[in-house]
Amino acid sequence: MTISFIGHGYVGLVSAAVFADLGNTVWVIGHTPEKVNNLKKGIIPIYEPGLEELVKRNVDAGRLLFTMDYAPSINESDVVFIAVGTPPKQSGEADLAVVMDVAQKVGKHLDGYTVVNVKSTVPVGTNRRVKALIEEVKPTNATFDIASVPEFLREGQAISDTLHPDRVVIGTESKRAEEKLVELHKPLMVKGTGEAPGNHLFLCNIETAEMVKYASNAFLSVKISFANAIAQLSELTGANGIDVLEAIGLDKRIGTAFLNPGAGYGGSCFPKDVKALIAIAREYNYDFKLLKEVEQVNQDAIMGIVTKAKKLLADDVQGKTIGVLGLSFKPDTDDMRDAPSVIIIKELLAQGATIRSFDPIALENGKKILKDAKNVHFAKDAYDVATDADLLIVVTEWNEFKQLDLAKVKSLMRSPNLIDGRNIYEPEKAKALGFTYLGVGRQ
Numbered sequence: 001m002t003i004s005f006i007g008h009g010y011v012g013l014v015s016a017a018v019f020a021d022l023g024n025t026v027w028v029i030g031h032t033p034e035k036v037n038n039l040k041k042g043i044i045p046i047y048e049p050g051l052e053e054l055v056k057r058n059v060d061a062g063r064l065l066f067t068m069d070y071a072p073s074i075n076e077s078d079v080v081f082i083a084v085g086t087p088p089k090q091s092g093e094a095d096l097a098v099v100m101d102v103a104q105k106v107g108k109h110l111d112g113y114t115v116v117n118v119k120s121t122v123p124v125g126t127n128r129r130v131k132a133l134i135e136e137v138k139p140t141n142a143t144f145d146i147a148s149v150p151e152f153l154r155e156g157q158a159i160s161d162t163l164h165p166d167r168v169v170i171g172t173e174s175k176r177a178e179e180k181l182v183e184l185h186k187p188l189m190v191k192g193t194g195e196a197p198g199n200h201l202f203l204c205n206i207e208t209a210e211m212v213k214y215a216s217n218a219f220l221s222v223k224i225s226f227a228n229a230i231a232q233l234s235e236l237t238g239a240n241g242i243d244v245l246e247a248i249g250l251d252k253r254i255g256t257a258f259l260n261p262g263a264g265y266g267g268s269c270f271p272k273d274v275k276a277l278i279a280i281a282r283e284y285n286y287d288f289k290l291l292k293e294v295e296q297v298n299q300d301a302i303m304g305i306v307t308k309a310k311k312l313l314a315d316d317v318q319g320k321t322i323g324v325l326g327l328s329f330k331p332d333t334d335d336m337r338d339a340p341s342v343i344i345i346k347e348l349l350a351q352g353a354t355i356r357s358f359d360p361i362a363l364e365n366g367k368k369i370l371k372d373a374k375n376v377h378f379a380k381d382a383y384d385v386a387t388d389a390d391l392l393i394v395v396t397e398w399n400e401f402k403q404l405d406l407a408k409v410k411s412l413m414r415s416p417n418l419i420d421g422r423n424i425y426e427p428e429k430a431k432a433l434g435f436t437y438l439g440v441g442r443q
């Protein structure tokens with residue numbers, strides 16, 4: 001098949017590279033000459049494990065093509081995916097300006113029969129708006145169907161998630177579009193008839209597909225905030241929150257995933273999608289109180305790290321040097337969108353601290369985001385962060401932080417205060433080394 005992706009971010013580029021690797025001819029349409037030229041040489045604008053190799057291999061094989069032009073890419077395509085960003089507006093609603101802009105360009109270049117999919121996360125009703133827009137601008141001889149095929153990949157594991165999805169959700173009212181999309185996704189499906197993940201091509205109507213994506217992310221956010229609420233209560237009561245959450249997760253109806261308390265969720269999806277679902281509900285006069293509380297608990301979890309910092313520094317943050325390990329919103333990505341680290345660092349700076357920070361991959365993005373902040377120093381590694389620090393905070397659980405030589409870390413610090421915002425260390429070991437240790441949900 002010949003397919004096109006509009007957008008070469010975490011979703012567009014990964015999906016494009018995987019479909020090219022499966023033997024399709026894949027066009028990727030970008031809008032910045034520098035990035036498109038780099039992509040043609042196999043230089044990618046984001047960090048995602050394994051992606052650069054996958055892109056290079058398929059560029060070299062001539063199956064993955066980058067362009068700024070909608071012709072011939074769209075004219076030649078059987079299937080088109082819109083995979084541009086849908087950032088939040090001030091009101092929390094998803095900003096659909098880019099989706100609508102590129103949909104119009106796609107529409108003008110349709111030729112023959114094409115299935116146009118919105119892969120970006122968009123509010124219920126958007127696909128029908130896209131359909132109406134394309135109807136208006138398309139050439140008279142072109143025919144098309146619209147489908148909502150939301151994306152569920154996780155940054156850091158995006159290639160494997162795309163190759164082995166738990167489910168592929170296809171929302172369309174056209175049998176012809178459904179058949180085309182089933183054919184395209186078939187190589188991703190696990191053979192057999194059991195209940196295993198990967199067997200599920202989930203066919204539904206457009207509105208359902210649009211809603212599934214928001215509902216998934218909202219539910220995962222609920223789990224994280226629930227874990228953080230239990231952690232907070234455990235700290236107050238003397239229970240071990242980590243054990244409580246592990247024990248409840250062993251119940252098959254609950255499951256252990258996404259029940260890790262810590263410094264709150266962030267990233268390009270959960271914060272914006274929770275906000276967007278609250279905004280969608282508002283539009284339909286439903287007050288989504290549950291999700292409003294999820295946001296509040298998450299904010300409390302992030303700020304809880306600052307409260308712990310003040311506690312360990314006896315309420316005297318002014319002039320103290322605080323080391324921050326990890327900047328990206330989670331490990332294995334350079335994505336800094338809505339990263340808890342930024343909120344924590346800004347709050348500690350406002351209280352007079354000097355920050356030393358390091359991230360194995362997101363350091364450059366961190367420098368850009370914090371470029372106007374005074375008193376932030378970027379270190380060369382974790383030990384450099386610890387040097388002369390009065391307090392060390394783990395914000396992102398990168399693997400390379402998990403087995404640091406903590407005795408060496410302690411010897412470099414001015415005061416051995418450690419906040420383990422992701423619970424990666426054994427409290428007893430840290431305490432035995434002489435650290436004053438605080439995790440999340442642990443005594």
Ligand SMILES: NC(=O)c1ccc[n+]([C@@H]2O[C@H](COP(=O)([O-])OP(=O)(O)OC[C@H]3O[C@@H](n4cnc5c(N)ncnc54)[C@H](O)[C@@H]3O)[C@@H](O)[C@H]2O)c1
Binds near residue numbers: 011029122152268269
């Ligand atoms: N990142 C994730 O983990 C993830 C997972 C599932 C779904 N999503 C959703 O997928 C969508 C894309 O997310 P993302 O993380 O890939 O975003 P991103 O910011 O990484 O990528 C967006 C891409 O759109 C491109 N773009 C912007 N304006 C354009 C234009 N006018 N013409 C062509 N391209 C343009 C950008 O250059 C960029 O390549 C969002 O709706 C997001 O919510 C993201």
